[in-house]
Amino acid sequence: xxxxxxxxxxxxxxxxxxxxxxxxxxxxxxxxxxxxxxxxxxxxxxxxxxxxxxxxxxxxxxxxxxxxxxxxxxxxxxxxxxxxxxxxxxxxxxxxxxxxxxxxxxxxxxxxxxxxxxxxxxxxxxxxxxxxxxxxxxxxxxxxxxxxxxxxxxxxxxxxxxxxxxxxxxxxxxxxxxxxxxxxxxxxxxxxxxxxxxxxxxxxxxxxxxxxxxxxxxxx
Numbered sequence: 004x005x006x007x008x009x010x011x012x013x014x015x016x017x018x019x020x021x022x023x024x025x026x027x028x029x030x031x032x033x034x035x036x037x038x039x040x041x042x043x044x045x046x047x048x049x050x051x052x053x054x055x056x057x058x059x060x061x062x063x064x065x066x067x068x069x070x071x072x073x074x075x076x077x078x079x080x081x082x083x084x085x086x087x088x089x090x091x092x093x094x095x096x097x098x099x100x101x102x103x104x105x106x107x108x109x110x111x112x113x114x115x116x117x118x119x120x121x122x123x124x125x126x127x128x129x130x131x132x133x134x135x136x137x138x139x140x141x142x143x144x145x146x147x148x149x150x151x152x153x154x155x156x157x158x159x160x161x162x163x164x165x166x167x168x169x170x171x172x173x174x175x176x177x178x179x180x181x182x183x184x185x186x187x188x189x190x191x192x193x194x195x196x197x198x199x200x201x202x203x204x205x206x207x208x209x210x211x212x213x214x215x216x217x218x219x220x221x222x223x
Contacts, residue, residue, distance in 0.1 A: 154187060
C-alpha cells in the first residue's frame with residue numbers, strides 16, 4: 004500500500020488534534036476551566052463553541068466567543084491571560100495523551116512515501132514542542148502551527164515543493180480543515196469523532212481512525 008500511495012500522492016497534510024492525537028476532549032475541558040468563575044451556563048457555552056469550531060486558533064476562538072456568545076469585548080490583557088492559562092494547562096497533557104488509533108502505524112509505514120506534513124491551529128512553537136515531545140518529528144518533512152491560516156500554510160507548501168493540488172491530500176477533523184482544503188481544491192479525508200460524528204457535508208470521505216486512512220486515500 005505504501006508504494007501505491009507514493010505513486011498517487013505528492014504529499015499528505017495532517018491536522019493534529021483529533022487526527023493524530025486524541026486531544027480534543029482535554030482541550031475542551033481546558034476551555035471550560037478558563038470560565039470556572041462564570042457559572043455552568045457559560046462553561047457549557049464555551050464547551051459547545053469549542054466543539055463547533057475545531058481547528059480555530061485559540062486566541063481567535065476566545066475573542067469570538069466573548070463577542071458572539073457573551074456579547075462583550077474582551078480586553079487585550081484578559082485575552083492574553085486566558086491564552087497563557089490555556090497553553091499552560093494543555094501542552095504537557097497533549098504530549099502525553101493517547102493517539103488516534105492507527106496514527107503511529109500509518110506514520111511508521113508511510114513516512115516520506117509520500118512526504119508528510121502537519122498543519123495545526125496550535126501556536127507554532129508550541130506545536131513544534133508537542134510533536135518533538137511525542138517523538139513524532141522524524142516522520143514529517145515540516146510541522147506548522149498558527150499563524151498563518153491553514154490554507155495559507157498549505158498554499159506555501161504547494162508552492163515551495165512544487166506539489167500539484169490534486170495530488171496533495173488533507174486529513175482533518177474540523178470545518179476549518181475542510182475549508183482550507185476546499186479553498187485550494189485539495190482532496191480531503193475527514194476523521195470522525197469518538198461518537199462517529201463529523202461536521203462535513205454529505206458525501207465527504209470520512210474514517211473512524213487512521214487504521215482506515217490508507218484505504219480511503221487509495222480510493223480518492
